[in-house]
Amino acid sequence: xxxxxxxxxxxxxxxxxxxxxxxxxxxxxxxxxxxxxxxxxxxxxxxxxxxxxxxxxxxxxxxxxxxxxxxxxxxxxxxxxxxxxxxxxxxxxxxxxxxxxxxxxxxxxxxxxxxxxxxxxxxxxxxxxxxxxxxxxxxxxxxxxxxxxxxxxxxxxxxxxxxxxxxxxxxxxxxxxxxxxxxxxxxxxxxxxxxxxxxxxxxxxxxxxxxxxxxxxxxxxxxxxxxxxxxxxxxxxxxxxxxxxxxxxxxxxxxxxxxxxxxxxxxxxxxxxxxxxxxxxxxxxxxxxxxxxxxxxxxxxxxxxxxxxxxxxxxxxxxxxxxxxxxxxxxxxxxxxxxxxxxxxxxxxxxxxxxxxxxxxxxxxxxxxxxxxxxxxxxxxxxxxxxxxxxxxxxxxxxxxxxxxxxxxxxxxxxxxxxxxxxxxxxxxxxxxxxxxxxxxxxxxxxxxxxxxxxxxxxxxxxxxxxxxxxxxxxxxxxxxxxxxxxxxxxxxxxxxxxxxxx
Numbered sequence: 001x002x003x004x005x006x007x008x009x010x011x012x013x014x015x016x017x018x019x020x021x022x023x024x025x026x027x028x029x030x031x032x033x034x035x036x037x038x039x040x041x042x043x044x045x046x047x048x049x050x051x052x053x054x055x056x057x058x059x060x061x062x063x064x065x066x067x068x069x070x071x072x073x074x075x076x077x078x079x080x081x082x083x084x085x086x087x088x089x090x091x092x093x094x095x096x097x098x099x100x101x102x103x104x105x106x107x108x109x110x111x112x113x114x115x116x117x118x119x120x121x122x123x124x125x126x127x128x129x130x131x132x133x134x135x136x137x138x139x140x141x142x143x144x145x146x147x148x149x150x151x152x153x154x155x156x157x158x159x160x161x162x163x164x165x166x167x168x169x170x171x172x173x174x175x176x177x178x179x180x181x182x183x184x185x186x187x188x189x190x191x192x193x194x195x196x197x198x199x200x201x202x203x204x205x206x207x208x209x210x211x212x213x214x215x216x217x218x219x220x221x222x223x224x225x226x227x228x229x230x231x232x233x234x235x236x237x238x239x240x241x242x243x244x245x246x247x248x249x250x251x252x253x254x255x256x257x258x259x260x261x262x263x264x265x266x267x268x269x270x271x272x273x274x275x276x277x278x279x280x281x282x283x284x285x286x287x288x289x290x291x292x293x294x295x296x297x298x299x300x301x302x303x304x305x306x307x308x309x310x311x312x313x314x315x316x317x318x319x320x321x322x323x324x325x326x327x328x329x330x331x332x333x334x335x336x337x338x339x340x341x342x343x344x345x346x347x348x349x350x351x352x353x354x355x356x357x358x359x360x361x362x363x364x365x366x367x368x369x370x371x372x373x374x375x376x377x378x379x380x381x382x383x384x385x386x387x388x389x390x391x392x393x394x395x396x397x398x399x400x401x402x403x404x405x406x407x408x409x410x411x412x413x414x415x416x417x418x419x420x421x422x423x424x425x426x427x428x429x430x431x432x433x434x435x436x437x438x439x440x441x442x443x444x445x446x447x448x449x450x451x452x453x454x455x456x457x458x459x460x461x462x463x464x465x466x467x468x469x470x471x472x473x474x475x476x477x478x479x480x481x482x483x484x485x486x487x488x489x490x491x492x493x494x495x496x497x498x499x500x501x502x503x
Contacts (some may be wrong), residue, residue, distance in 0.1 A: 006031045013204045014059035018393030021047040023216045029192040036203045037196045037215035040435050042403045043392045053078040053085050060090040080162035094139035098132050102153045108117050133240050144171050169430050180206050180460040254285020254451050255371045261320030263453045269314030271304040276478040282453045289456045289464045292474035299341050302424045306331045306338040337415035347411045350400035354392050355381035358413045359400045384413035405432030422453045443466050453488050
């Protein structure tokens with residue numbers, strides 16, 4: 001079996017100020033296998049990958065490729081050793097063309113044959129069935145297509161180890177299947193693939209083995225057929241899980257007063273992001289959701305509600321009174337909060353501390369001429385870090401140093417601090433661990449039971465069905481259905497998405 005090993009990491013240690021991120025972790029990857037790396041946010045998965053790819057230097061331990069020890073001090077050295085990576089957050093250059101992004105850092109000299117480069121890029125794109133052209137600017141591509149371009153770039157290098165860090169979080173079902181086909185082709189050619197994901201179904205569909213981490217330590221390495229899903233979740237969380245299928249019963253339903261106006265209602269609302277006129281309302285204490293395939297308009301709909309895109313038409317009422325919402329600050333002043341889909345681009349301010357990120361929205365509302373005192377800021381930050389169990393060395397830590405799930409909790413804390421009447425959560429659990437997902441779902445239901453209105457969007461339909469009492473189904477930028485009660489089931493939702501009428 002040793003001859004079949006392409007990568008070995010032994011006794012890897014890595015510490016940051018106040019945090020032991022990796023403590024004696026081992027990891028073994030065989031040629032021609034897809035190996036899942038699993039664990040909660042903060043388990044150390046991303047740190048292990050960054051040590052392997054030379055982004056971080058290890059404090060202790062050994063890395064070997066095909067039985068020979070290697071020293072990797074930079075991503076370039078990792079690539080020379082046959083290690084290619086696609087990170088969860090896309091790290092391409094949006095102002096460059098697709099082809100330039102695929103070949104940047106690999107151009108032999110400034111006299112590169114651009115025509116050949118574009119031609120080669122188009123061949124790769126076509127072979128992977130990626131709907132993009134070599135010469136188009138990357139920023140003109142959707143988030144999903146940008147992710148596929150990043151994968152194409154990694155695959156095009158002569159890699160022995162391909163690391164995919166949450167590669168499917170921005171892909172729809174058909175695109176995931178294309179990626180899996182590519183992964184199986186690479187596997188057949190002997191490439192070892194490290195697959196980091198929080199989608200358990202995908203793990204059991206594509207992977208051969210699983211390595212589980214928790215709190216910076218190795219929990220164990222398992223053959224896929226010997227580890228049932230319930231046991232996997234238990235090992236990730238370090239505790240036995242109850243059935244997650246029904247968490248709604250834990251919280252009472254908020255009772256609206258007779259004749260009480262909806263907290264928010266819109267009539268004929270449309271935007272320049274391709275959203276056709278739609279009617280919408282949400283009542284006090286209700287959790288509803290927008291669902292549909294990638295590109296259906298679910299995110300653009302809530303952006304229109306929050307005034308994040310240019311509004312083309314429609315009338316809006318808050319608590320029965322007509323209001324004008326043309327930009328986000330208008331919505332914030334009406335008690336509306338919005339956690340955006342892309343936390344890196346629209347959510348966190350990476351260089352600011354956890355404390356400053358929590359205070360940001362409330363500071364905007366009260367005005368920058370009325371800053372918080374240090375004592376006030378410390379008290380608020382500590383309160384919300386504790387409330388949401390944010391894993392951070394301190395409130396002074398730059399938010400970019402936190403894991404994705406903890407960044408998400410900080411952004412959630414930011415909006416909860418404004419005490420909104422209406423909270424919009426767009427993909428609040430994307431790319432975060434099972435335990436944190438359940439925490440956020442339970443928090444949503446708790447807030448609703450106390451009277452807050454919540455719109456919840458998730459790519460995972462079972463998550464929507466667990467939390468929402470009403471679903472609006474989107475397709476091609478328009479509403480094609482609204483489901484509640486007995487109709488709120490997976491078959492009905494999928495049929496509505498597939499059978500939604502077109503104009």
